[in-house]
Amino acid sequence: MADMTLLDRARKGEITAEIRRAAEAAAGAGIDPETLRRLVAKGHVVIPMNVSLRAVPTPIGACMRTRVNANIGTSADYADIDSEIEKAKIAVQCGADTVMDLSTGGDLMDTLERILDATPVPVGTVPIYHAACTRTAGTALSDMTSDDLFNAVRSHAKSGVDFMTIHAGVTSATVDNLIASERILTIVSRGGALTTAWMMQNEQENPFYSEFDYLLEIAREYDITLSLGDGMRPGCIADANDYAMFSEVITLGRLVKRARAAGVQCMVEGPGHVPMDAIEYGVRVTKELCDNAPLYLLGPVVTDIAPGYDHITSAIGGAIAGMNGADFLCMVTPAEHLALPTVDDIREGTIVTRIAAHAIDLVKPGVRDSARAMDLKMAVARRDLDWDAQFELAIDCECGGQKESQRARSIHEARNSQSETCSMCGELCAIKVMNKSLGKKD
Ligand code: SF4
Numbered sequence: 001m002a003d004m005t006l007l008d009r010a011r012k013g014e015i016t017a018e019i020r021r022a023a024e025a026a027a028g029a030g031i032d033p034e035t036l037r038r039l040v041a042k043g044h045v046v047i048p049m050n051v052s053l054r055a056v057p058t059p060i061g062a063c064m065r066t067r068v069n070a071n072i073g074t075s076a077d078y079a080d081i082d083s084e085i086e087k088a089k090i091a092v093q094c095g096a097d098t099v100m101d102l103s104t105g106g107d108l109m110d111t112l113e114r115i116l117d118a119t120p121v122p123v124g125t126v127p128i129y130h131a132a133c134t135r136t137a138g139t140a141l142s143d144m145t146s147d148d149l150f151n152a153v154r155s156h157a158k159s160g161v162d163f164m165t166i167h168a169g170v171t172s173a174t175v176d177n178l179i180a181s182e183r184i185l186t187i188v189s190r191g192g193a194l195t196t197a198w199m200m201q202n203e204q205e206n207p208f209y210s211e212f213d214y215l216l217e218i219a220r221e222y223d224i225t226l227s228l229g230d231g232m233r234p235g236c237i238a239d240a241n242d243y244a245m246f247s248e249v250i251t252l253g254r255l256v257k258r259a260r261a262a263g264v265q266c267m268v269e270g271p272g273h274v275p276m277d278a279i280e281y282g283v284r285v286t287k288e289l290c291d292n293a294p295l296y297l298l299g300p301v302v303t304d305i306a307p308g309y310d311h312i313t314s315a316i317g318g319a320i321a322g323m324n325g326a327d328f329l330c331m332v333t334p335a336e337h338l339a340l341p342t343v344d345d346i347r348e349g350t351i352v353t354r355i356a357a358h359a360i361d362l363v364k365p366g367v368r369d370s371a372r373a374m375d376l377k378m379a380v381a382r383r384d385l386d387w388d389a390q391f392e393l394a395i396d397c398e399c400g401g402q403k404e405s406q407r408a409r410s411i412h413e414a415r416n417s418q419s420e421t422c423s424m425c426g427e428l429c430a431i432k433v434m435n436k437s438l439g440k441k442d
Pocket residue numbers: 421422423424425426428429430431432
């Protein structure tokens with residue numbers, strides 16, 4: 001149990017072992033431990049880490065590399081724990097910085113404990129899923145009690161979970177705003193919908209809001225980082241940046257202050273489905289209202305009409321959001337809106353989200369130079385027509401434990417050229433022609 005949390009210690013000027021390790025892990029980006037401590041003390045960076053100290057310290061927020069989360073977890077239809085463990089491992093091999101267990105099928109605690117054992121990175125959960133799934137068989141959602149919710153939080157914290165999504169911003173006032181709105185898709189957040197349905201059926205305030213101080217007590221005890229969920233995130237671009245969304249964000253801003261005052265680290269979550277010209281505004285207002293708490297985004301998906309390709313629609317939105325201040329991207333897979341993702345979907349979604357994160361880092365203060373150095377190496381390898389180096393420098397080079405990009409190599413070799421170039425231009429290769437003209441390489 002934590003007498004003092006990581007945030008308490010950072011505020012007192014202490015460079016803890018976790019801060020030192022996190023700074024070392026981010027050393028390529030030029031972050032020294034004292035700078036990181038100050039960012040943690042202000043709440044502009046969080047290092048999600050349970051008192052069990054299981055996970056690799058992973059700083060998320062200002063001046064840090066843009067982080068990527070991979071969502072995994074069973075469903076009622078597919079409750080195969082081994083498959084979820086495989087997904088967790090693949091996601092981490094593909095570069096996911098964190099994993100969230102969103103399981104809703106099978107033995108939830110067994111699944112969570114096995115994922116924690118199999119995963120070196122910080123693990124997050126959404127405890128209301130657990131409470132909703134494990135309420136007494138045959139009872140209605142409305143029979144779930146406030147104790148069920150807090151018991152789920154405590155049991156996850158005890159197991160070693162590092163961060164938790166809590167939809168504390170879904171208040172009676174927020175729900176009134178939603179009902180008065182003309183939204184097409186009222187609520188698409190699963191946690192937001194469960195919370196709202198419970199509140200409406202019981203005619204009560206959201207326990208995570210009305211008993212937020214109790215939640216903070218548990219979070220302090222286990223030094224859990226709270227991820228304040230966006231229950232009102234828009235589920236289609238017609239609903240983006242509306243009154244319901246921003247009324248929740250205002251509440252989240254207040255909760256950020258209360259969490260920090262209690263020594264609890266917190267992030268804020270964001271939408272959702274947003275057209276490209278509305279992303280900057282939504283991100284900047286959220287960051288402002290939440291005092292620059294690290295912003296964790298799902299997407300945003302920039303069009304509603306690309307099922308099967310939503311890893312791409314969300315990477316486009318994520319890149320724009322990151323350029324404007326988002327710090328942490330939740331992987332979206334090709335299966336989004338369609339089905340529980342497969343292992344291959346998780347691999348694809350993680351890599352595509354990492355591409356968006358890297359594109360952000362190329363322009364992000366604090367990490368720009370180290371990110372650009374990676375691209376510069378690739379440019380030199382291309383200039384030198386050094387194919388092995390290109391495969392090794394590719395962003396998916398460690399995917400599946402490989403040391404080079406299997407995809408890049410197989411495309412290149414399947415349609416190989418007779419010369420040292422690729423089969424696109426052959427002897428008319430612009431790079432070869434210019435290298436020769438400038439006397440750099442034959
Ligand atoms: S052959 Fe064309 S596409 Fe291939 S490396 Fe040379 S310039 Fe690029």
